[in-house]
Amino acid sequence: MKALRAPGAPTRTVLRALVRDRNGLIGGTLVAILVGAVPLSLVWTPYDPTAVDPNAPWLLPFRGGHLLGTDMLGRDQFSLILVGSRETLLIALASAGIAAALGLPLALAAALGPRRFAAGVVQLIDVAIAFPALLTAMILAAVFGGSVWTAAGAIGVAFGVHLARIARAEIERVHGSDYVLAATASGSSTWRTVRRHILPNIAPTLLVQLSLVMAVASLTEAALSYLGYGSPAPAVSWGRILHDQQPYISARPLLVVWPGLAVALSVLGFNLLGDALRDATDPRLRRRAPEAPTDTVDVERTDEVGTSRASLPAHAALLRVTDLTIRIAGRTVVDGIDLTLAPGERLGLIGESGSGKSLTALAVLGLLPEGAEVTGSIRLDGVELLGKPERELARVRGSRVAMVFQEPLTALDPTMRIGRQIAEPLRLHRGMTGRQSDRAAIDLAARVGLPDPAELVRAWPHQLSGGQRQRVGIAIALACRPALLIADEPTTALDVTVQRDILALLDELAHEQGTALLFITHDLAVVSRVSDRIAVMRTGRVIEQGPLERILHDADADYTRALLAAARATAFDATAFDDAFGAGDPTPGVHTSTETVEAPL
Amino acid sequence: MTAPAVLLRAEGLTRTYRLPRRSLWGPAGRRYALRGVDLELVEGDALGVVGESGAGKSTLIRLLLGLDRADAGTVHYRDREVRPGPARSLTWFRREVQIVLQDPMSSLDPRSRVRDIVAEPLECLRVEGDHDARVDEVLAAVGLDPQTRTRYPHEFSGGQRQRIAIARALAPDPRVLVADEPVSALDVSVRAQILDLLRDLTTRLGLSLILVSHDLGVVQHLCNNVLVLKSGEPLESGPSPQVLGNPQHPYTQALLSAIPTLPTHTPHPKPATLTKPAAPDSARPAFEAGKPGRRSTPPSTKGPAPPAQRARLRPPPVGTSEDPGPGRRPECAPREGPWPPTKPKSFISASTAKPERSASTPASPSWTRCAKRSA
Numbered sequence: 020m021k022a023l024r025a026p027g028a029p030t031r032t033v034l035r036a037l038v039r040d041r042n043g044l045i046g047g048t049l050v051a052i053l054v055g056a057v058p059l060s061l062v063w064t065p066y067d068p069t070a071v072d073p074n075a076p077w078l079l080p081f082r083g084g085h086l087l088g089t090d091m092l093g094r095d096q097f098s099l100i101l102v103g104s105r106e107t108l109l110i111a112l113a114s115a116g117i118a119a120a121l122g123l124p125l126a127l128a129a130a131l132g133p134r135r136f137a138a139g140v141v142q143l144i145d146v147a148i149a150f151p152a153l154l155t156a157m158i159l160a161a162v163f164g165g166s167v168w169t170a171a172g173a174i175g176v177a178f179g180v181h182l183a184r185i186a187r188a189e190i191e192r193v194h195g196s197d198y199v200l201a202a203t204a205s206g207s208s209t210w211r212t213v214r215r216h217i218l219p220n221i222a223p224t225l226l227v228q229l230s231l232v233m234a235v236a237s238l239t240e241a242a243l244s245y246l247g248y249g250s251p252a253p254a255v256s257w258g259r260i261l262h263d264q265q266p267y268i269s270a271r272p273l274l275v276v277w278p279g280l281a282v283a284l285s286v287l288g289f290n291l292l293g294d295a296l297r298d299a300t301d302p303r304l305r306r307r308a309p310e311a312p313t314d315t316v317d318v319e320r321t322d323e324v325g326t327s328r329a330s331l332p333a334h335a336a337l338l339r340v341t342d343l344t345i346r347i348a349g350r351t352v353v354d355g356i357d358l359t360l361a362p363g364e365r366l367g368l369i370g371e372s373g374s375g376k377s378l379t380a381l382a383v384l385g386l387l388p389e390g391a392e393v394t395g396s397i398r399l400d401g402v403e404l405l406g407k408p409e410r411e412l413a414r415v416r417g418s419r420v421a422m423v424f425q426e427p428l429t430a431l432d433p434t435m436r437i438g439r440q441i442a443e444p445l446r447l448h449r450g451m452t453g454r455q456s457d458r459a460a461i462d463l464a465a466r467v468g469l470p471d472p473a474e475l476v477r478a479w480p481h482q483l484s485g486g487q488r489q490r491v492g493i494a495i496a497l498a499c500r501p502a503l504l505i506a507d508e509p510t511t512a513l514d515v516t517v518q519r520d521i522l523a524l525l526d527e528l529a530h531e532q533g534t535a536l537l538f539i540t541h542d543l544a545v546v547s548r549v550s551d552r553i554a555v556m557r558t559g560r561v562i563e564q565g566p567l568e569r570i571l572h573d574a575d576a577d578y579t580r581a582l583l584a585a586a587r588a589t590a591f592d593a594t595a596f597d598d599a600f601g602a603g604d605p606t607p608g609v610h611t612s613t614e615t616v617e618a619p620l
Numbered sequence: 621m622t623a624p625a626v627l628l629r630a631e632g633l634t635r636t637y638r639l640p641r642r643s644l645w646g647p648a649g650r651r652y653a654l655r656g657v658d659l660e661l662v663e664g665d666a667l668g669v670v671g672e673s674g675a676g677k678s679t680l681i682r683l684l685l686g687l688d689r690a691d692a693g694t695v696h697y698r699d700r701e702v703r704p705g706p707a708r709s710l711t712w713f714r715r716e717v718q719i720v721l722q723d724p725m726s727s728l729d730p731r732s733r734v735r736d737i738v739a740e741p742l743e744c745l746r747v748e749g750d751h752d753a754r755v756d757e758v759l760a761a762v763g764l765d766p767q768t769r770t771r772y773p774h775e776f777s778g779g780q781r782q783r784i785a786i787a788r789a790l791a792p793d794p795r796v797l798v799a800d801e802p803v804s805a806l807d808v809s810v811r812a813q814i815l816d817l818l819r820d821l822t823t824r825l826g827l828s829l830i831l832v833s834h835d836l837g838v839v840q841h842l843c844n845n846v847l848v849l850k851s852g853e854p855l856e857s858g859p860s861p862q863v864l865g866n867p868q869h870p871y872t873q874a875l876l877s878a879i880p881t882l883p884t885h886t887p888h889p890k891p892a893t894l895t896k897p898a899a900p901d902s903a904r905p906a907f908e909a910g911k912p913g914r915r916s917t918p919p920s921t922k923g924p925a926p927p928a929q930r931a932r933l934r935p936p937p938v939g940t941s942e943d944p945g946p947g948r949r950p951e952c953a954p955r956e957g958p959w960p961p962t963k964p965k966s967f968i969s970a971s972t973a974k975p976e977r978s979a980s981t982p983a984s985p986s987w988t989r990c991a992k993r994s995a
Contacts (some may be wrong), residue, residue: 071768196725205741206714206790208707215740219731302772303730349909371807372778485673514672514834519878539809544880571883583882585812589803591837591879 036299045297046291053285056104066095068102068255077271087277090260091267096274099255103297106256107237107285110171114236115229117175122182125224130190131181131209146184152177153239160248167250170243178232185228189221223297230293241282257282336398337362337535338383339504343395345378345387345559352370353378354559355395362502365529365536367550367567369543369582375559376539380505383537384420385412399503418448421496423525425508428487431480436477437464437491444498463494468524479527485515490524497528504529505537510545522548543586547571555579625698627796627828628661628717629682632693635679635852654852655678656693661796666829666845668860670836670875672832676852677832681800682828684757685719686710697796707744715745718789721800724781728773734759734784735769741792758787762817779810786817797822798830803838815841836879848872936985 037043072093087096129140156173244258260278338360346355353375424430441455465473467490510518554564563576639649654676682688722726754767762783803811847857
C-alpha cells in the first residue's frame with residue numbers, strides 16, 4: 020500500500036491531513052490498536068492464553084482478575100483475543116499483498132498491452148471473477164489443510180481479479196487524460212508514464228479497494244475458522260474463538276461478543292483508514308485553493324460607480340432581483356446584486372468564469388446546489404420566489420421561466436426520444452395527453468427549424484448534431500411559452516456557423532412570443548447580438564449595467580472597458596485586410612448547412 | 621536571403637476510424653478523420669489550422685506529433701521522417717517540437733507539483749543541465765513567480781495553468797510549438813494575455829508555431845499562414861491576408877461571415893490596462909553578449925523576470941540562411957540572424973520587438989544544442 024502513495028506527498032503532510040480528518044483519526048486509531056496488539060501479544064499477555072484453569076470457567080468480566088472473563092475451559096478471554104490479532108493482521112496483510120501483486124499487473128496488461136493480448140487478459144479476469152472467494156478458500160483448505168495461507172491465497176486471488184477490473188477502468192481513465200497525452204508529447208515512455216502519472220492517480224481508488232480487501236479478509240478468516248476450515252487447533256484466531264463459543268451462545272452470550280467486536284472494529288478501522296488515506300493523499304483536498312485566484316483583468320475594484328439601476332416601476336417588471344446574495348460553503352459568490360427585466364426585454368449578463376452569473380440564473384430557477392444560502396429577493400410577476408416550497412417552484416419552472424443550457428448533449432436525456440422530451444413540459448404544465456403533446460412536439464420541432472420534424476421527433480438525441488440538439492433544447496424551453504427564458508452560454512459549445520443560426524433563432528422566437536431573455540455569456544460579441552441591455556458581473560457583483568450601445572461605446576467602469584478591449588484585441592477583424600484586397604468583405608449570404616443528421620433516422 | 625528552411629512537412633496525411641458495424645455481414649464502415657492533408661511549416665512561420673468541430677484538427681495534431689499512426693502519408697521534420705514508436709526513438713523530435721494543449725484544467729497532472737510538471741520534458745528527453753534552474757527560468761519567462769514551483773496545479777487559475785503548460789513546452793528549448801486551441805478554454809481577458817504571451821515568446825525565442833483553432837480571431841492575431849480544414853479535407857491554404865481577407869472557398873466565406881463581431885463604429889474609449897506588462901519592451905536589450913553561465917544570476921523571486929534574463933532564455937535565433945541540412949545544426953556555432961524572416965502582417969501590438977542581430981553571442985553552455993547533442 021505504501022508503494023502506491025503519490026510521489027511528492029511527504030509522509031508528514033499525509034499524516035497531518037489524516038489526523039485532521041475525524042474518520043482518519045478513528046480508523047487510524049483502530050488499526051493502530053490492532054497493529055500494536057500483535058507485538059504486545061508476543062511479549063506479554065495477562066495470562067497464558069492456552070492455560071486451562073478448571074477452577075475458573077465461565078467467569079464474568081472483571082472477576083478473578085480476568086478483564087473479559089474466562090471461557091468454558093477457564094482460559095483468559097482478553098489474552099485469547101490479544102493473541103488472535105496476529106492471525107487477523109497477518110491474513111489481512113497477506114490477502115491485500117497478494118491481491119495487489121496479482122491485480123495491478125493484470126490491470127496494466129489489460130489496459131496498456133497490445134490489443135489482442137489485452138482482450139485476452141480481460142476475458143481471463145472476467146472468468147476468474149466468477150469464482151467465489153469463500154468457496155475457493157474452503158476447497159483449498161480441504162485439499163491443503165486449513166491455514167492462514169490457504170485462506171489468504173484464496174482471498175487474495177479472488178480480490179486480485181476484482182481489483183484488476185477496477186484498476187483497469189481507472190488506468191484507462193487516466194491514460195486517456197490530457198496530462199498523459201502531454202507527458203507522451205514530452206517524450207515520456209510508457210513505463211515512466213505509468214510510474215509518474217497513472218499509479219499516483221489511481222492510488223486513491225486502489226487504497227480504498229485494498230482496505231476493503233483487508234476488511235473482507237478479516238471477516239473471511241473469521242468465517243473460515245468458524246466453519247472449521249481455518250488454522251488447526253493450537254492456533255488462536257478470532258474466528259476460532261467464535262467457533263468455540265458458539266455451542267454456549269445462549270448461556271454465555273458475552274463470550275461471543277468480544278471476538279465479534281474485535282472483528283467488527285478491525286473491519287471498521289480498515290475501511291475508515293482507507294477512505295481517509297484516499298483524501299489525505301489528494302493534494303487538491305489537502306490545501307484549500309486560494310480564494311478566487313485572479314490573473315484576469317488588472318483593474319482596481321473601486322470602479323463600481325457605474326452601477327446604474329434600471330428604475331422600472333415595480334409593477335412593470337417581469338423579474339426583479341433585489342440584493343441577491345448567495346453564499347456557498349461560507350464564501351460569498353454572489354454579493355447583493357440587483358437586476359430588473361421588463362416583459363419582452365433582452366438582458367445580457369456578462370462576466371468571466373467565477374463571476375457568479377450562472378449561479379444568479381440558477382437562483383432565479385431555484386436550482387442552486389444543496390447548502391447554498393440565499394438572501395435578498397427574487398420576484399417574478401411580483402411574486403416572491405425565494406423561500407417558495409419546491410412544489411410551487413416546479414410549477415413555475417418550465418411554464419413561466421425556462422432555461423436553455425450550455426451543453427446540448429448533456430442537457431438531453433439520451434434514453435428518451437426527441438419528441439417525448441419536447442412534449443414533456445406540455446404534459447406537465449398544460450396537462451396535455453400523449454397524442455396532443457406528440458402533435459405539439461412536431462409543431463415545435465418545425466418552429467425551431469429542425470428538418471423533417473415528423474420523422475425527427477422519433478429520433479434519439481445521439482442521432483442529432485450539436486446544433487440540432489440545441490434547437491431541441493430551445494423547443495423544450497419555449498414549449499409552454501414562458502415569460503422569461505434564461506439562456507446560459509447556449510452557443511459556447513457550438514461551431515460559429517451553427518452559433519449564428521442559433522442566436523438568430525433565439526432572438527426571433529423570443530421576439531415573436533414576447534419572451535424576455537436573460538442571456539448569460541462571457542462573449543461580448545455574442546451578447547451584442549441578442550441584448551437590449553447589458554449587466555456586467557465581476558466577483559459576485561454587478562459592476563455596471565445599461566443599454567447595449569452605451570456599454571459598448573461609453574462604458575463607465577474600467578473593468579467593462581478592459582473587457583471590451585480584450586474582446587476587440589482577440590476578435591476577428593474583417594477590416595484588417597481591406598488594404599490588401601479592396602473589397603475584403605466576405606460574401607454575405609453564403610450559407611452552409613453544417614447541421615446534417617449524422618445518422619440515418 | 622535564401623529560402624528559409626522547412627521544419628515540419630506533412631504529405632498526404634490520412635487517418636480513418638472504423639465505424640461500428642451496421643450489419644453482421646457487411647464490411648465495417650470507415651470514416652475519414654483526415655484525408656490527404658499536406659502541410660509545410662517554414663522556419664519562423666506561424667501556421668494556423670482552422671476548422672469547426674469534426675474537421676480533423678485534433679487528429680492532424682496527433683499525427684504531426686507522432687502520437688498516432690497515419691493510415692497514409694508521412695511527416696518529416698527537417699527531412700527526417702517522424703515515425704510513431706517507442707518514446708526513445710522520438711527523443712530527437714520531441715526536443716524540437718513541443719505541444720500546448722487546449723484545457724489547462726486537464727493537461728496538468730493534479731498530483732504533480734509545478735516543478736515536476738515543467739521538468740517532465742527535461743527528464744524524459746534526458747536534457748542535460750540543472751533542471752531546477754531551467755524550470756525557474758521558463759516559469760519566469762511565462763510570467764510566473766518561480767517560487768510557485770512547489771505548488772500544485774489546482775492552486776492556480778485557468779490562465780496561470782495555461783502559463784504552466786506553456787512553460788512545460790518551452791522547457792526543452794524547442795524550435796516548434798504546436799498549440800491546440802490554447803485559449804479556447806479561457807476567459808476573454810485572460811485569452812488576450814495568453815495570446816500576447818505566445819506571440820511574445822515565439823518572436824523572442826524564434827519559435828515556429830502551429831496553432832490549431834476554431835477561432836479565426838486567434839488565428840488572425842498569431843498566424844501568417846492559414847490552412848482551412850473541413851471534414852478532414854483541406855479546403856484552402858495560403859498567407860492569412862489572402863485566405864482571411866479574400867477567401868475563395870464558399871466554406872471559408874461562410875465561416876468568416878458567421879463570426880460574431882463587436883460593433884466598432886465609434887472610436888474606442890481608452891482601454892484600461894489589460895496585461896500586466898510582461899517586461900518593458902523598450903528596455904529589452906539585445907541578447908546579452910558574453911553573459912557567463914545561467915546560474916550566475918538567480919532568477920528573480922517575484923514577478924516576471926527582468927528582460928535580461930528572459931532574453932537569455934534561448935540562445936540567439938538561428939541563422940535561417942545557413943541551415944546545414946537535414947537534422948544537423950552548426951556545431952556550437954553562435955547562431956544569429958533576423959527573425960522572423962517574414963513578419964506576420966496581422967500582429968497587432970507593438971511588442972513584436974525583433975531580436976536584434978548580435979554579433980557574437982556564445983550560446984549559454986548548459987543549454988546549448990551542443991550539450992543536448994552530446995547527451
